[in-house]
Amino acid sequence: xxxxxxxxxxxxxxxxxxxxxxxxxxxxxxxxxxxxxxxxxxxxxxxxxxxxxxxxxxxxxxxxxxxxxxxxxxxxxxxxxxxxxxxxxxxxxxxxxxxxxxxxxxxxxxxxxxxxxxxxxxxxxxxxxxxxxxxxxxxxxxxxxxxxxxxxxxxxxxxxxxxxxxxxxxxxxxxxxxxxxxxxxxxxxxxxxxxxxxxxxxxxxxxxxxxxxxxxxxxxxxxxxxxxxxxxxxxxxxxxxxxxxxxxxxxxxxxxxxxxxxxxxxxxxxxxxxxxxxxxxxx
Amino acid sequence: xxxxxxxxxxxxxxxxxxxxxxxxxxxxxxxxxxxxxxxxxxxxxxxxxxxxxxxxxxxxxxxxxxxxxxxxxxxxxxxxxxxxxxxxxxxxxxxxxxxxxxxxxxxxxxxxxxxxxxxxxxxxxxxxxxxxxxxxxxxxxxxxxxxxxxxxxxxxxxxxxxxxxxxxxxxxxxxxxxxxxxxxxxxxxxxxxxxxxxxxxxxxxxxxxxxxxxxxxxxxxxxxxxxxxxxxxxxxxxxxxxxxxxxxxxxxxxxxxxxxxxxxxxxxxxxxxxxxxxxxxxxxxxxxxxxxxxxxxxxxxxxxx
Numbered sequence: 253x254x255x256x257x258x259x260x261x262x263x264x265x266x267x268x269x270x271x272x273x274x275x276x277x278x279x280x281x282x283x284x285x286x287x288x289x290x291x292x293x294x295x296x297x298x299x300x301x302x303x304x305x306x307x308x309x310x311x312x313x314x315x316x317x318x319x320x321x322x323x324x325x326x327x328x329x330x331x332x333x334x335x336x337x338x339x340x341x342x343x344x345x346x347x348x349x350x351x352x353x354x355x356x357x358x359x360x361x362x363x364x365x366x367x368x369x370x371x372x373x374x375x376x377x378x379x380x381x382x383x384x385x386x387x388x389x390x391x392x393x394x395x396x397x398x399x400x401x402x403x404x405x406x407x408x409x410x411x412x413x414x415x416x417x418x419x420x421x422x423x424x425x426x427x428x429x430x431x432x433x434x435x436x437x438x439x440x441x442x443x444x445x446x447x448x449x450x451x452x453x454x455x456x457x458x459x460x461x462x463x464x465x466x467x468x469x470x471x472x473x474x475x476x477x478x479x480x481x482x483x484x485x486x487x488x489x490x491x492x493x494x495x496x497x498x499x500x501x502x503x504x505x506x507x508x509x510x511x512x513x514x515x516x517x518x519x520x521x522x523x524x525x526x527x528x529x530x531x532x533x534x535x
Numbered sequence: 536x537x538x539x540x541x542x543x544x545x546x547x548x549x550x551x552x553x554x555x556x557x558x559x560x561x562x563x564x565x566x567x568x569x570x571x572x573x574x575x576x577x578x579x580x581x582x583x584x585x586x587x588x589x590x591x592x593x594x595x596x597x598x599x600x601x602x603x604x605x606x607x608x609x610x611x612x613x614x615x616x617x618x619x620x621x622x623x624x625x626x627x628x629x630x631x632x633x634x635x636x637x638x639x640x641x642x643x644x645x646x647x648x649x650x651x652x653x654x655x656x657x658x659x660x661x662x663x664x665x666x667x668x669x670x671x672x673x674x675x676x677x678x679x680x681x682x683x684x685x686x687x688x689x690x691x692x693x694x695x696x697x698x699x700x701x702x703x704x705x706x707x708x709x710x711x712x713x714x715x716x717x718x719x720x721x722x723x724x725x726x727x728x729x730x731x732x733x734x735x736x737x738x739x740x741x742x743x744x745x746x747x748x749x750x751x752x753x754x755x756x757x758x759x760x761x762x763x764x765x766x767x768x769x770x771x772x773x774x775x776x777x778x779x780x781x782x783x784x785x786x787x788x789x790x791x792x793x794x795x796x797x798x799x800x801x802x803x804x805x806x807x808x809x810x811x812x813x814x815x816x817x818x819x820x821x822x823x824x825x826x827x828x829x830x831x832x833x834x835x836x837x838x839x840x
Contacts, residue, residue: 317777319539322544355834366824368647369833371838380836428832462546463582464538496777498542504542504772510767514762515594515776519783526787530608 261508302342303331304485312490313460313469316411321462324348324489327455330475340478342451343393347404348458350381350491352411352466357425373425377411380465382433384409385442385456395479402474402481406430410505437461457514466491542775543587549781551581556595556782560789563599563730565605565797566626566749566809571596571728571760572653573817574782575686587775590767594779596728596760599786599820600753606794614701615828618710618754621733625759630752630761654723654821661813667739667804702743702751710741719759728756731813738806745802760828 309325326346336342353398355378386393390405399466403409433439438461446456468488475483493501504511536549553611556579559570571592578588607613639648698705714736722729730752737748797805 297628315539317539318537321539356837358833358835360828360831361831362827362839363720366647367826367828374837376557423578425832428830429834430595432830432832432834463544465544493541497539500541500776504768504774504776508769510770511776515768515774515779516597516764518776518780519594519598519761519764520601520785521782522780523598523604526602526727526791527605530788530791 256414267396267473276296283483295535299500301333302337302475304475304483305329306332306400306471306473306485306487308471308487308489310489311487312492313464315464315466315493316490317496319462319464319497322460322464324458324460325455326423326458326471326473327453328331328473330452330453330483330487336451341360342448343388343476344446344448344454344480345387345404345476346379346383346446346456346458346473347380347409347470347472348383348460349470349472351463351469352377353378354378355429357429359428371425373422375429376427377408378429379409380407380432381438381460381469382406383440383442385445385457386438387446387448387454388444388461390443393479394474398474398476402472404472404474406434406441419457421501436463438463463493481522497498536780540587540775540778542773543583545582545584545593545761546582547581547778552778552781553677553785555581556599558786559595559782560599560602560791561793561796562789562812563596563753563786564790564793565721565729565800566734566793566805566812570599570730570775570786572657572731572813576816576819578778583778586771586773587653587778590764590771590773591775591778591782593760593767593775594774595782595786597757598758598765599790600728600756600781601788602790603794604750604757605779606755606791607753610750610798612746613754614699614743614809615749615751615754616697616750617699617702617743619703619757620708620711620714620750621718621719622719622758625677625719625722625755626762628716628721629723629759629762630719631716632647632720632723635720649724650775650820650824652721654817654824656721657773657817657820658811660732661810661817664735664806665810666816668803668810671839672684672803672807684808688827695750699743702741702747704741704743706741714740714757720762722759723763728760730756734809745805749797751758752807800830 306326306328309327311322313322313324320366330342355375356372356373357375358369360367365372369513383392384405394404399405399408407426407430410429430439434441437459440456440458442456446454448454469491471487473487474481492498500511503514537546538549538552539546555574559577561573562573563570574592574595575585575588578592579585583591604613654811683819695706696707714733718729718733718736721732733752733755734748737743745749764774800808
């Protein structure tokens with residue numbers, strides 16, 4: 253057997269021993285910190301040696317004054333040394349997650365004839381933006397165990413440690429969070445929107461709404477067979493305000509007094525300007 | 536044309552915001568109200584987060600009030616002396632108001648309290664003005680202009696009397712300071728300039744002539760809202776200057792038209808229109824509290840960045 257053919261086999265053997273332990277560790281870590289998995293450009297070679305090679309239409313999103321949402325094209329290929337394994341068929345699952353923040357979900361109830369906020373549940377970490385795109389129905393492409401470990405589906409991507417004891421139906425609060433954000437296109441479940449050709453080439457387009465928060469957006473791509481993850485890949489897109497947006501935002505945080513006075517100066521100048529212009533116009 | 540707002544972090548239609556600013560500007564110039572009680576709900580409606588809407592609304596009111604004030608200064612319909620006296624009370628009141636607001640916040644339910652205060656004050660003020668101006672309108676139709684002097688009430692029996700030349704009043708400084716104080720407290724709690732309370736208070740309690748009331752109210756509002764803007768910018772970072780510029784552009788132009796329009800109308804007509812507006816907003820807010828909302832849940836992001 254020539255050395256070139258031998259090499260992948262040996263690597264595969266070595267990984268066969270190392271990977272399960274590694275994956276488990278990462279799974280635990282993920283459930284502990286609950287941040288989206290943050291390794292950059294990590295390629296994990298799985299048992300049957302299927303690797304992911306990814307291209308993005310852009311690796312940063314610049315929020316300018318005219319920013320009105322953005323579309324990101326994710327395309328890639330499965331690189332393998334061996335022939336395509338027999339069934340089960342290959343599936344692709346892709347997620348994009350924006351920065352997470354705690355969210356307080358409040359519920360209104362009727363008290364003394366008026367609607368008031370009564371109960372509140374703190375969701376410890378919810379991504380500001382989250383999209384899951386798959387090649388097929390969620391149940392078919394991903395087993396529940398893998399979903400739990402990698403926090404892939406939308407409800408799993410949100411962390412809620414526990415509701416106060418006086419709230420009985422805390423699940424309805426996280427459901428409400430998902431419902432409200434889905435209505436704003438901030439959370440999307442794109443079932444079957446990843447195109448996969450010959451179990452090798454895949455691509456999808458993910459649209460991001462205009463109400464984006466700044467930060468690192470983590471992209472994860474998983475290859476699955478029979479619901480089990482055989483390989484995954486993560487990378488990051490940088491979403492940043494630029495130009496005037498950047499300047500104003502930074503000023504408002506770092507020099508709030510100067511920013512406030514500037515706002516007032518603009519207001520007074522505009523008020524005077526309009527008055528003067530109107531007078532000149534009337535004459 | 537869509538514009539992305541750097542602080543609010545949403546994209547809005549620039550012309551829509553210009554239009555909103557314009558409408559509020561017309562009302563501001565006409566009635567001498569800042570329009571805070573209108574602009575804030577309108578901004579919620581187009582998707583601006585509440586905290587940003589309140590703070591940026593205050594900034595826009597500074598501009599439209601200033602534009603309106605200049606128009607009134609030209610016509611000499613501003614009682615500067617009265618304005619300063621009201622302002623002294625107003626600033627003390629605002630400080631007390633901020634204290635009360637923070638206390639309520641620590642107790643929870645500050646949202647509800649603010650809404651109830653709105654409904655109560657808008658309802659009472661609007662209702663009283665409406666009834667009064669309606670009967671005044673009827674009276675003026677029946678009998679041609681009665682030049683009877685205003686009746687003397689408790690306002691005229693207090694010490695520290697001063698002459699307010701522009702208002703043609705000789706009264707104690709205590710009532711104006713108290714009015715300013717009360718309006719300041721409410722302004723801080725409700726997050727508005729307080730014009731809609733100030734205007735009727737000046738007419739009915741202090742007995743100032745309607746024409747002078749508008750300009751004087753604008754004078755006082757500028758300072759109160761400028762103070763509020765600075766407070767929001769430095770503590771909550773919620774003033775969106777991009778949004779403010781759009782609102783201001785619409786607002787300052789609107790305010791000029793509003794002032795011209797206001798001077799063409801009779802005082803009674805002006806009052807009845809303002810009363811109608813106040814009642815309409817009150818009705819809308821009351822309805823929101825009484826009718827089951829479409830979405831029972833609401834989200835508040837904590838921290839961020």
